Amino acid sequence: MKDAKILIADDDETLCYLLKEELVNEGYRVDVVYDGKFAIEKLKSIPYDIILLDLEMKEVHGETVLEYVMENHPSTQVIVLTAKSDVRTAIDCIKKGAYDFITKPYEFGQLCVTIERAMEHKDLIVKNKILSSKVSQAYAGSIVGESEAIKDVIRLAEKAARSDSNILLEGETGTGKELFAEFIHKNSERASKPFVAINCASLPDQLIESELFGYEKGAFTDAKTSKQGLVEIADGGTLFLDEIGELSLTLQPKLLRFLENGEFRRIGGVSNLKSNVRVIGATNKNLMEEAENKNFRRDLLFRLNVITLTIPPLRERQNDVLLLAEYFLRKKSPVRSIKKLSDNARKALLRYNFPGNVRELEHMIERAIIFSEGNVIEPKDLNIPKDDFDFSKFSEDDGEFLTLEELEKIHIKRALDKFQWNRENTARALGISQKTLYSKIIKYKLK
Numbered sequence: 456m457k458d459a460k461i462l463i464a465d466d467d468e469t470l471c472y473l474l475k476e477e478l479v480n481e482g483y484r485v486d487v488v489y490d491g492k493f494a495i496e497k498l499k500s501i502p503y504d505i506i507l508l509d510l511e512m513k514e515v516h517g518e519t520v521l522e523y524v525m526e527n528h529p530s531t532q533v534i535v536l537t538a539k540s541d542v543r544t545a546i547d548c549i550k551k552g553a554y555d556f557i558t559k560p561y562e563f564g565q566l567c568v569t570i571e572r573a574m575e576h577k578d579l580i581v582k583n584k585i586l587s588s589k590v591s592q593a594y595a596g597s598i599v600g601e602s603e604a605i606k607d608v609i610r611l612a613e614k615a616a617r618s619d620s621n622i623l624l625e626g627e628t629g630t631g632k633e634l635f636a637e638f639i640h641k642n643s644e645r646a647s648k649p650f651v652a653i654n655c656a657s658l659p660d661q662l663i664e665s666e667l668f669g670y671e672k673g674a675f676t677d678a679k680t681s682k683q684g685l686v687e688i689a690d691g692g693t694l695f696l697d698e699i700g701e702l703s704l705t706l707q708p709k710l711l712r713f714l715e716n717g718e719f720r721r722i723g724g725v726s727n728l729k730s731n732v733r734v735i736g737a738t739n740k741n742l743m744e745e746a747e748n749k750n751f752r753r754d755l756l757f758r759l760n761v762i763t764l765t766i767p768p769l770r771e772r773q774n775d776v777l778l779l780a781e782y783f784l785r786k787k788s789p790v791r792s793i794k795k796l797s798d799n800a801r802k803a804l805l806r807y808n809f810p811g812n813v814r815e816l817e818h819m820i821e822r823a824i825i826f827s828e829g830n831v832i833e834p835k836d837l838n839i840p841k842d843d844f845d846f847s848k849f850s851e852d853d854g855e856f857l858t859l860e861e862l863e864k865i866h867i868k869r870a871l872d873k874f875q876w877n878r879e880n881t882a883r884a885l886g887i888s889q890k891t892l893y894s895k896i897i898k899y900k901l902k
Contacts, residue, residue: 459574460484460501464494464520465509465536470559474507477563483570491515492826495523498531499818505573506533507566510541510548515825518548523825525552532573536561598631598638599782602774604767608635615762616642621714623699623759624737626766629814632737633697635766640693645733648692651685656701664706665722668713674723686719690730699759700740700751707752714758734759769809769816776804779813783820784832794823794830803834864899867892871901 669684
């Protein structure tokens with residue numbers, strides 16, 4: 456439990472400093488932010504176990520952070536730190552999903568006990584999620600996109616759904632592989648049966664094996680009763696193994712055996728059981744290269760990739776960027792005040808390469824909805840990293856929202872591309888020394 460990752464969100468810098476030191480000394484990993492908006496930013500990229508959340512912060516109130524956590528990270532436990540005058544509000548937070556609240560000033564020992572109990576509660580939620588929340592009939596609805604790249608994959612997915620073969624979905628992180636897995640399931644003859652998903656990278660080997668194949672009573676210390684594995688729960692339906700390239704070499708032969716004949720054995724069991732499931736694997740790795748490097752079994756790969764679908768990255772789906780942005784605006788905005796993108800914000804989105812793909816766009820729009828003022832989202836609200844702009848898509852009328860440094864970066868990049876990155880010719884054309892040009896390349900991280 457002491458390896459838990461904790462985020463402190465409080466505008467009292469002195470309290471944060473002292474509390475962080477005490478928690479670190481207890482063995483916890485701790486980050487600190489001084490406002491609710493920074494807490495939400497942190498949560499976009501780092502999964503925390505516990506959040507120690509102050510309510511009264513200057514820009515974004517603690518209740519807003521709580522609502523965000525409950526919607527996007529429901530297993531993260533929120534402990535509200537509140538002044539005695541805010542007890543009524545703190546109780547309301549409990550009703551909205553916070554684990555507990557502690558009034559200031561508080562005893563550190565009391566806080567540690569609450570954190571330990573919150574961690575135990577979180578562990579129960581995670582274990583229940585694997586066996587209940589992951590077993591669903593959730594349908595992807597419709598995959599948003601009108602580009603030929605995505606239409607081609609949808610057509611192939613529809614054909615693949617009509618077969619009963621195992622499928623491997625390839626693609627970069629954030630392209631929507633699980634969405635396609637659900638789409639295939641719902642369009643297959645197995646649609647009335649369970650769709651069960653597990654992320655192979657999110658759990659240690661022993662836990663993955665027990666979740667996949669189950670265990671018998673007494674198989675290990677905490678096995679007080681027998682438990683079905685996901686392959687049993689998914690019987691007749693579809694088992695989706697996300698990030699299958701992370702599966703250890705120890706577990707791969709057991710999965711291979713199951714794929715070959717549908718047989719498996721629970722941990723601690725002595726008899727073979729059977730289950731009829733279709734397996735869809737997903738990976739952002741090149742599994743053929745992994746097999747050549749002895750990190751992935753070649754025979755398992757051949758069992759998985761009877762049908763292989765490659766999901767295109769968002770940068771290859773230019774026509775879908777604004778379509779997806781509008782979809783996320785409708786999905787994430789309050790019902791009565793759906794925000795809109797300004798013309799310049801639309802241009803900025805079209806010029807960005809989206810290394811994080813559709814997931815990055817979704818988070819970008821959600822963040823812009825939270826932090827933009829009024830009902831119109833401007834480029835500054837999108838907070839797009841300039842390093843991943845496609846400079847070839849800028850034109851002369853873009854200066855209205857670019858800084859001088861950004862314009863210089865674009866100009867130098869264009870010159871380098873024009874002279875095929877010959878520094879001598881580029882520097883001469885720009886009227887600067889090669890040394891200055893090199894320093895600019897380093898400064899702007901040009902590639």
